[in-house]
Amino acid sequence: MDNQVKLFKALSDQSRLRILKMLEIRALCVCEIREILDLATSTVSQHLAILRNAGFIYDIKDAKWVVYHLNRQNADEVVQSLFRVLQDKAFSKGIYREDAAQVREVNRNKLCGL
Amino acid sequence: MDNQVKLFKALSDQSRLRILKMLEIRALCVCEIREILDLATSTVSQHLAILRNAGFIYDIKDAKWVVYHLNRQNADEVVQSLFRVLQDKAFSKGIYREDAAQVREVNRNKLCGL
DNA sequence: CTTTCATTTCGGAAATGAACGAAATGTAAT
């Protein structure tokens, strides 16, 4: 598939936009994202794969978790430009604001094992 | 559907990105767009409806044609921001460059009736 | 080495999207 189209496709889903806005606040593991989105873990994992494949995020293994980070250093100018689109205040309202509040509260140690 | 998601969905199709880049050069009627994309007229009409519904374009009836224009004045900041994404040079290569050449050559009078 | 547990992959169901041709619409020309 055309690379530019792939970028827009990755962003054309509410759950994935929410994930990107959450990762803007801080890196999160799959179980934390799952908790906030309230979707099956496998579904969250697939959304993350789509975002990673498009270059918006990357993951780092940390202890028993896979922690996802916003890929702010991506050299692709279109990706950078799209990150800037997500800075619009439209993405700080409604569900995005609610998610932001939850991101500050969730704790992977409490959510998952420990 | 969420408004922001609708914007990205509208852009997550190669034919629709091509249409927007063509309209950047000049306003076009459906038959001119159909000629360049080489799709059924009904398919082109649906793509145009999706872009219009998202606010990226508008149409004006002119004689027997419906002429589509880029909606550069759209007040939505996200739309403006997305127009800026499309300014990236990635959208002036490959198929987009070929389309641009064709836009300068097509003539609705020759294509359609007259 | 075996168990535990977070995550990914797989397979399938339901929803959505893209494409076409045929029929409907509406306007311009005869």
Add this chain to the structure above:
DNA sequence: ATTACATTTCGTTCATTTCCGAAATGAAAG
């Protein structure tokens, strides 16, 4: 008015996407 014709709408088909639960993976802890 009737015809001609650009465009839209409708109905259908096929591909893709989204979602889930079950099974596989892989690393850490016991």
